[in-house]
Amino acid sequence: MEKGTLRQILLITDGCSNRGGDPVPVAALAYEQGITVNVIGIMEQHESEETSGLQEVENIAASGGGISQLVYPASLSQTVQMVTKQAMTQTIQGFVNKELEAILGKEESLESVDPEKRGEIMEVVEDMGETCKLEVLLLIDTSASMYHKLATVKEALIDLSISLNARVGENEFSMYQFPGKRSDIESIMKWSPNLDGMYDTFPKLASGGITPTGPALQEAIYQFGKQNLVRSMKRSDAQSEEEFL
């Protein structure tokens, strides 16, 4: 967790990928670069967790080091913010567990310390979760079947923004849809501290029958990389300016 920033991709979809490569190894790639991949699968009212055919959702999150959850549209709002927050805690905890191993030796984790020490450690985890910087790239499936769910997704994302903006730490959001009108993935909103920017640009229409989840994830990783590059360039700019002054 370099510089106290958590990076997440939140993928919201209602189907399996059917174009481009397998998204599961791509998620592993993201995780390897410090980006957690969380996935929310939206079921139809008549579907159940077993029949929905959304197993891919779980596999993507598992290899992306994140959390997955299948939901009906009605509980999307609560789920989106719960998944995001739980994933943050999980990442921080993983990080803290590694530190613990370094201090206490191999095989030591939160479970193997006594409840008093555990309490102190969780306090640190909570503090970090509250104060760290969070970057979330939202990746929204806009294939044909999502058409009547888009309004609900938009509402859930506004709600997510309310939850995360109550934190002490800074947030950055950006949003992409897949498929786009012309390409596999298209930008809805550039990096910004809240989601206000999506009000006008959030897609109202679905855009075709294909679901290129793999390529979309690939592109999302690239966008994260680009954003970091831009930021580090800005930082060095600022530094040289200071030196100049």
Place this chain on the structure above:
Amino acid sequence: MMHKAKKNSYNAIPIGTRIRGKWHHHQYVVHKRLGMGAIGAVYLCSMNGRKVALKVSEKNTSITIEVNVLKALQKVQGNQLGPSLYDVDDWVAKDGRTYSFYVMEYIKGEPLDRFIRRNGTNWIGPFLLQLLNDLEGLHLAGWVFGDLKIDNLLIYPKPPRVRLIDVGGTTQQGRAIKEYTEFYDRGYWQLGSRKAEPSYDLFAVVMIFIHLFYPNRFEKQGESLPLLRRKLSAIRALEPYQTCFDKALRGVYKTSAEMKEDVIYIVARQHQTRSSMHKTLPFWKRTTPVEYISTSLITGSAYGIAYLLTL
């Protein structure tokens, strides 16, 4: 396989099971399940003949976070905020899995809605004041209760007193509310942020009393403030509190003390008008059974207030 795992897990511990702590070695005998929540299950247990409530979960981090809050609340002087904490430990169950648990004071109480249904709406005043008193203590200590709702209140019977349970949403002021329930959450109604500040709880206080009269709740629909006002004004029992509740919904009160001041004024006046009304009626018209019950309830609520003011 699935079935077996379910049966042995923390939410269906058989009666008579002995839960022995791995670290502190205290032993608890399970008597019955008191409730289930998002985080864990709560059991009535006994330890050396003493009744206690034991909350157990597979999410050791959630248990730890709640314990941290309970520990912090025990240090606060004055009113008892939340149940007393007795023990924290892990339990290695027969299935070999380790669960975390904590042991707290057993609050033998009745749900608020049932109490009001049985005893009448004159109890709204006293309970509202008690709640605001507890919240004031909590807020002054730097916390916000967060997930305030009917489910997280119990009415202790003698004397009738509101008790807050489930500190899962209890958050340090200035941070993001940890856990909430949509109907009670001002963020959901787009009437405020999810930052932990006293006004967040005061909004939920109003929703508790609205929920009492709309047991099935209702959903967001268009502009929230006019909708909530409409719902509120349709409840006769809440009529004296209209202005006060409206202020709380709009986040006008920055502290519980401000809201409490208004409530004390309202209940005092309400009591006055009621007793003067009674005096103008001839005796035989006053003592219908219904009237009798309500007079005794007024005495009850007056008693409640008197009790409160001595705290």
